[in-house]
Amino acid sequence: MSYATEKLREEKVFKDPVHRYVHVRDRVIWDLIGTKEFQRLRRIKQLGTTYLTFHGAEHSRFAHSLGVYEIVHRIVDDVFKGRTGWDESDRLLSLCAALLHDLGHGPFSHAFEKVFQLDHEQFTQAIILGDTEVNQVLSMVDKDFPTKVAEVIAKTSDKKLVVSLISSQIDADRMDYLLRDAYYTGVSYGHFDIERIMRVMRPTEEQVVFKKSGMHAVEDYIMSRYQMYWQVYFHPVSRSAEVILTKILQRAKVLYENSYEFKHEPTHFLSFFQGKPTLEDYLKLDEAVVLYYFQVWQEEGDAILKDLCYRFLNRHLFKYIEFDPASQYKMFMELIPLFKKAGIDPDYYLVLDSSSDLPYDFYRPGEEGERLPIQLIMPNNDFRELSRESEIVEAISGKRRTDHKLYYPADLLRDESTNQATKRQIKQLLGVAHKY
Amino acid sequence: MLLEHAKVLYAIRSAKEIVGRKKLQKMIYIAKRLSFPYQEKFGFHFYGPYSEELTLQVEELVNLGFLEEVKEKKGGYFQYRYKLTDNGEEFLQMNSLNVDEKLEACLCDMNEQSSRFLELVSTILYFDELPKEEIYEKIAKVKGKQNYTKEEIDEAFEYIASLQAKANV
Structure with missing residues (x-):
């Protein structure tokens, strides 16, 4: 055998x-x-x-x-x-x-x-x-x-x-x-x-x-x-955690690139920061390792890295508003200098996140697409594409749904002990002045 | 904001107009492989390298009113033309991209090629970790229906070299 x-x-x-x-x-x-x-x-x-x-x-x-x-x-x-x-x-x-x-x-x-x-x-x-x-x-x-x-x-x-x-x-x-x-x-x-x-x-x-x-x-x-x-x-709260996680990694990478001296040397991340992780490096990483670093980075001198890690581990996540890029992208551009003026770095604390799904797609001859359609085999042995037989599937076929959310740290905006006027202006623009 | 979307707009503006979704996919993939800063993930599909993310970005850009999409009946199938709208121009200007000017030259060059040829070029690049002789076999295997000749594949290799020279890779 x-x-x-x-x-x-x-x-x-x-x-x-x-x-x-x-x-x-x-x-x-x-x-x-x-x-x-x-x-x-x-x-x-x-x-x-x-x-x-x-x-x-x-x-x-x-x-x-x-x-x-x-x-x-x-x-x-x-x-x-x-x-x-x-x-x-x-x-x-x-x-x-x-x-x-x-x-x-x-x-x-x-x-x-x-x-x-x-x-x-x-x-x-x-x-x-x-x-x-x-x-x-x-x-x-x-x-x-x-x-x-x-x-x-x-x-x-x-x-x-x-x-x-x-x-x-x-x-x-x-x-x-x-x-x-x-x-x-x-x-x-x-x-x-x-x-x-x-x-x-x-x-x-x-x-x-x-x-x-x-x-x-x-x-x-x-x-x-x-x-x-x-x-x-695409749950908005999970996405908020994902946004913070992404920003932690981005911040750690930027700090490394700017020769920041970490209190806790990020040994497992070095090759990732350098853009050339080997297979061996990659296999050494798992969630336990990543969460260990997030734990110790809470004690770092860099205020942003420290804060983001604290947020992720303790689930102090960002809040969000629904966002329509077509009508609101100018508002987004206005928010950037206001965040800076308020002492909140928009690169890490003002994040647009988009989710999109196409529940089912059929094949259109000659068009570029990745989705092989679902074929039914009929009693006479002919093949029929699913959405041609099913009215339910036809109703959602080829219809993509997209959702944009703008994430921000509500707690930092709520604290008006500093930069009160600017923070109020930000909240006004975000449409959340009545909340915080 | 929507930086990756802005890069797609930049590609379409550089080419003035791009005819065909397949062509657009291949141009962005090739640009990415020439080390220009496109970040979309590509997998291998019916017509070679394909990015669902890129399809999504293009659909969104159309929905946002930044791209004009014209659908044309072409024999047995539909073809799509893309160009920037005035709002798209304005959006692109607000997102001041710091793009290498060599990208524009490469994109314009690619836009003059047929989508069939770009499909071949991108497929070769997708398998470029294989030895050259194995790439010929791979093309015959995965692109059997396209019936690419040895001459076409040779020409595609030469084209890749010329693009790399243009991009200073």
Whole structure:
């Protein structure tokens, strides 16, 4: 028996609140889970700063990755096996890509990527292809196997069906995170009938398609996704924490660039400040490390860094107003000198944050787009794009919703012991004079 | 405010007008790869490197009234033309960008190329960590439907070198 087909003597299971159990029988999968790069995902939260709004949202990328693996495992072994269109030799590739798809995520990825110009997807590739334990395990399958897994995750593989299992408008990644995030945040939306959806999935050369009879379960999934984005992922309070987190990293970087002498040498951040983190540096970072620095930076001499860290750790977040850039951008420009006059640095304390989501998009021939449409397979075996059959999905198809918020430190503006007139002027412009 | 949006406006103003969403995507990706300060994240999609963030910024710029979008029927598909509105000009002036003038020259050069050719150029850049001979194989694999010839790929490599010289990379 080759390593690729080797089975464990007994099936291993992980107890999971979303899928009840995650089942592992393949030696390769078991070995991948045991690598240090995969175990690191235990120390990275799936939802970043959302736990400051929904206190239950402490679940890790480790749990999500196992969940995505379990969904793909059930699809390929229970639904696709033996069906026309499914190549059994792609089984292990699909399982490994599902398990490893988020491997390159770092702590608070969004803020890190923004400030340090990083891309977690590139780190996923680097971990799979580099000198790592994950690479050693994958290479034991076949010397080209790491590259094949990396290509599926990067969507540059010619195995389109496998890619669509992990990355499309209805894929194992999204199905797991919606259910898992709904469970851990405790919200009532976000639930849909995943077992029904899996039962109606069918393999084709280009992508996974869905039997028409399962359309209502797919509709429910699309609506759940829509609700989760606006109720959980784009929650204004989580965004406020994210804004502060981003500004902490930005401030620390600026201080480093200006030769500031940190009381606590930020060893783990140095290569990030210098713009050239190695894979080794990247893998050393997790949330515990980042939060340790935020803790000690509260004792720094720099007032801004100190204040922002205190705000983040103690949840003294910024307040916000709704903001329309088209009609209010001149107001924003007026606020900048007023903030400076009031002694509040607008680079760190006046932040425009935008969120946007396109709940479902259909493919328009000849147009550039990233979204493969969801195809239904009709009783006569024809394919029909989902929004042509579903009025509910049609109603939200191609409609992007964007939301802009302007964040500011209400407490600093409330304190009128200094710069009273200027602060009143700022509050007037923000339309919050009656509040603070 | 909206600094990344302003950089997109700058690119469109530099080119006077950009015809085609695909072309705009590829121009920004190539500019980014030439080390100009575009920060959008790109992944690999149907037509090569593509940024959802950039699509979003363009849609917002249209909604904000800073960009004029003209939709034209072109055979079996729609094509979009983009240029700045007066409000877009004003917004760009308020966001005094400190941009390297070589960017404008590169953007104008790219704007004169076809979107098919820019798709090839950007795809080569996307895989530029591979050895050159493997890039030819990769193009055949991921861009099979486009049927790029060896001559076209050679020409794209030469074009990349000329752009790099123009950008002083």
